[in-house]
Amino acid sequence: MPELPEVETVKNGLSRLLKNKTVQSVTFDWPKGFPNSEADVNNFLIGASVINVERRGKSLIITLSSEYCLVIHLKMTGQLVFRGKEQFGAGHPNNSLIGPLPDRSTRVVLTFTDNSQLFFNDQRKFGWMRLLPEFEVANLDFMKKLGPEPLNNEFKNSEFRKRVRRRKNSSIKATILDQTVLAGVGNIYADESLWMAKIHPASLSGTLSDAKLNLLFKSIKEVFIKSISLGGSTDRNYVDAEGKKGSYLEFANVFRREGQLCPRCNTVIIKTRVATRGTHLCPKCQRKTK
DNA sequence: CACTTGACCTGTCCGC
């Protein structure tokens, strides 16, 4: 669920909230989600302070003064929620899913020297938080394979088309969900951008024209930009770094809107299965291929 | 290499 816009929103919050905080202590349960040696934690996490926070694809990278990084993937249900003086003083905002912390989904707690805390919650335990030397982050296998950032202007239409056509016999939905083709698209924005570009999600990637692929790329970027401006999508679990929900889904055109009318043509939106994922589409606007 | 499927997990919902 946390896709590019959600991770970007978390990154923006953490950049502001964590900068210059110094880690005082760390607790975790679920070692699988925190696969770091005690020595590394003691030497390179505890006592280190936060230099900056970045996003690459759906991953977060927190760079520390120890020249180590915390690389974090929220997967489906991960949350990174910061609690400091202001967050306690203001109480829990109305648009929050989060109550008192830690809660039963809390996997890791970082406590800083000013007594503020960062909670890594993950109901389904798919997410992880790894401590690595800074220079090794770019050498991680999945980082090396990760496709370009769609919101980087250096990533041109021609490159997008080339990458999509590498997977000519896959459905276009499976192709844009593939993080090695481009970074950041997940199920919500795949459905939304394919609707916007009027492409059937099961169309084979190799059958789409230059014009259609250019439009799809433009649609992905537009959908991402709009969602970031709305704080992302909260379907079930997602919250930002202060525990607040995102509101993009209030404006979604097809995602989770089966049975409702397509805003473009008033045809009933259907839910089906493409690339083994729940898939929402307008059967009139989104015909196969071309 | 291209492509598909199953596994990793838990909470929720649906039908009986």
Place this chain on the structure above:
DNA sequence: TGCGGACAGGTCAAGT
């Protein structure tokens, strides 16, 4: 009300 099963969807390993 309880209970089994389907479902949610990001990614990787293992399969064809």
